[in-house]
Amino acid sequence: MSCCGLLTHPTHSRCGLLTHPTHSRCDLLTHPTHSRCDLLTHPTHSPLRVGSRGRAGDGQWGAGLWGADRASASPASPMGHGTSRLYSALAKTLTSGAAAPHPEYLLSPDPEHLEPIDPKELLEECRAVLHTRPPRFQRDFVSVSSVSSECPSSHPPIRVMQWNILAQALGEGKDNFVQCPAEALRWEERKCLILEEILAYQPDILCLQEVDHYFDTFQPLLSRLGYQCTFLPKPWSPCLDVEHNNGPDGCALFFLQNRFKLINSANIRLTAMTLKTNQVAIAQTLECRESGRQLCVAVTHLKARTGWERFRSAQGCDLLQNLQSITQGARTPLIVCGDFNAEPTEEVYRHFASSSLNLSSAYKLLSADGQSEPPYTTWKIRTSGECRHTLDYIWYSQHALSVRSALDLLTEEQIGPNRLPSFNYPSDHLSLVCDFSFKEPPHGLL
Numbered sequence: 001m002s003c004c005g006l007l008t009h010p011t012h013s014r015c016g017l018l019t020h021p022t023h024s025r026c027d028l029l030t031h032p033t034h035s036r037c038d039l040l041t042h043p044t045h046s047p048l049r050v051g052s053r054g055r056a057g058d059g060q061w062g063a064g065l066w067g068a069d070r071a072s073a074s075p076a077s078p079m080g081h082g083t084s085r086l087y088s089a090l091a092k093t094l095t096s097g098a099a100a101p102h103p104e105y106l107l108s109p110d111p112e113h114l115e116p117i118d119p120k121e122l123l124e125e126c127r128a129v130l131h132t133r134p135p136r137f138q139r140d141f142v143s144v145s146s147v148s149s150e151c152p153s154s155h156p157p158i159r160v161m162q163w164n165i166l167a168q169a170l171g172e173g174k175d176n177f178v179q180c181p182a183e184a185l186r187w188e189e190r191k192c193l194i195l196e197e198i199l200a201y202q203p204d205i206l207c208l209q210e211v212d213h214y215f216d217t218f219q220p221l222l223s224r225l226g227y228q229c230t231f232l233p234k235p236w237s238p239c240l241d242v243e244h245n246n247g248p249d250g251c252a253l254f255f256l257q258n259r260f261k262l263i264n265s266a267n268i269r270l271t272a273m274t275l276k277t278n279q280v281a282i283a284q285t286l287e288c289r290e291s292g293r294q295l296c297v298a299v300t301h302l303k304a305r306t307g308w309e310r311f312r313s314a315q316g317c318d319l320l321q322n323l324q325s326i327t328q329g330a331r332t333p334l335i336v337c338g339d340f341n342a343e344p345t346e347e348v349y350r351h352f353a354s355s356s357l358n359l360s361s362a363y364k365l366l367s368a369d370g371q372s373e374p375p376y377t378t379w380k381i382r383t384s385g386e387c388r389h390t391l392d393y394i395w396y397s398q399h400a401l402s403v404r405s406a407l408d409l410l411t412e413e414q415i416g417p418n419r420l421p422s423f424n425y426p427s428d429h430l431s432l433v434c435d436f437s438f439k440e441p442p443h444g445l446l
């Protein structure tokens with residue numbers, strides 16, 4: 001075990017949150033500027049009352065999150081007293097669930113005390129925790145670019161990572177991965193596999209689904225790695241049905257603050273045929289610090305399971321409509337990452353492929369003809385049998401952005417006969433990673 005203590009020593013001033021969630025309150029309170037979940041950009045919202053078994057729909061998790069729905073697409077605002085109270089409430093329930101806040105929680109957040117983590121140090125700690133496991137798989141970036149003929153940007157590429165990381169509560173309590181040993185799912189190690197994957201590729205923008213360890217793991221760690229972090233829980237997360245759950249799962253969006261400035265952020269509860277649904281999306285408009293150009297990034301996780309194809313399609317239409325408005329009719333280049341729970345043959349895929357937002361799916365570029373999606377992005381064995389599907393996508397504005405390269409998927413041999421998750425891959429979904437650049441000069445309308 002490494003001696004750095006990033007993962008294992010909660011009383012240290014760095015992370016230390018991963019193995020001792022009861023200590024997480026301090027970090028939540030001391031580094032507010034890096035925790036701009038949308039909960040915190042609306043100080044007029046009432047403080048959250050959260051509980052490990054609570055549901056957003058009950059007003060326990062994320063009360064007030066949905067009040068504004070699309071109207072929550074407001075500029076990020078500096079945090080005031082309301083925010084501190086939010087912190088207090090969140091920290092309180094994340095730790096003990098006690099009724100009254102401890103005065104310790106009321107400490108003023110002080111961004112000056114933010115202590116950055118060296119990614120290499122954290123990676124070493126992860127590797128030390130994982131030393132008994134088989135090594136992670138080698139995946140290569142494949143150059144897919146035609147940028148030489150498109151006048152490439154002189155600025156460094158923008159690396160985007162899309163990943164359904166598998167909610168801990170669902171993996172242990174609901175998913176029924178019959179070929180995956182319970183030990184492979186132990187959070188203390190699985191979180192290190194997830195972090196290792198993120199640290200290996202160091203995305204500028206990270207879009208995650210099924211996040212049920214945001215406040216005790218991803219927000220405190222990734223904020224110290226320089227990311228601005230946003231989380232939006234599902235209103236009725238199925239995680240909450242699982243004994244000893246860690247709260248609801250949801251979508252999370254992270255971007256490196258040294259590369260982007262947040263211009264606008266929207267929490268979206270997706271509707272289907274005018275009905276509010278249990279699925280969500282986050283959409284943020286970012287300004288690229290090097291080029292001054294703006295980019296809208298969205299993350300979503302659509303309704304799962306067969307029989308829900310029309311529902312997914314309606315959710316997709318709602319998301320597209322929201323994005324039309326946020327990008328001002330496609331004037332801002334757009335990247336949409338998600339677990340769409342839909343094969344390319346589904347209606348929702350066709351809606352995205354043919355929308356007036358002019359989107360294309362980046363991973364098609366890995367195919368020989370550039371027209372076919374990969375054969376799978378998720379591969380698991382449930383009691384019902386083997387499930388191999390292409391469900392995850394990175395959509396991008398094809399007239400404004402170029403894909404320079406994409407991370408190759410794992411081969412069938414690497415995935416192995418027991419499929420995913422496994423001792424050396426933490427989720428049933430593969431991560432997708434692409435390097436983008438802005439096309440120059442801008443092509444007017446996308």
Ligand SMILES: NC(=O)C1=CN([C@@H]2O[C@H](COP(=O)(O)OP(=O)(O)OC[C@H]3O[C@@H](n4cnc5c(N)ncnc54)[C@H](OP(=O)(O)O)[C@@H]3O)[C@@H](O)[C@H]2O)C=CC1
Pocket residue numbers: 164170174175176210234236237238241278279302303304305339341382
């Ligand atoms: N009390 C209430 O009024 C309500 C309660 N709920 C709760 O929410 C749950 C449903 O939420 P909803 O958002 O619609 O969930 P989804 O149907 O979208 O699925 C939830 C999760 O289950 C995973 N999943 C998909 N297929 C299977 C499978 N065959 N076996 C096990 N897990 C699977 C999905 O993972 P992936 O995406 O990776 O495939 C997904 O993360 C209900 O079970 C209920 O607990 C919901 C609404 C109202």
Ligand SMILES: [Mg+2]
Pocket residue numbers: 164166167170210
């Ligand atoms: Mg899942």
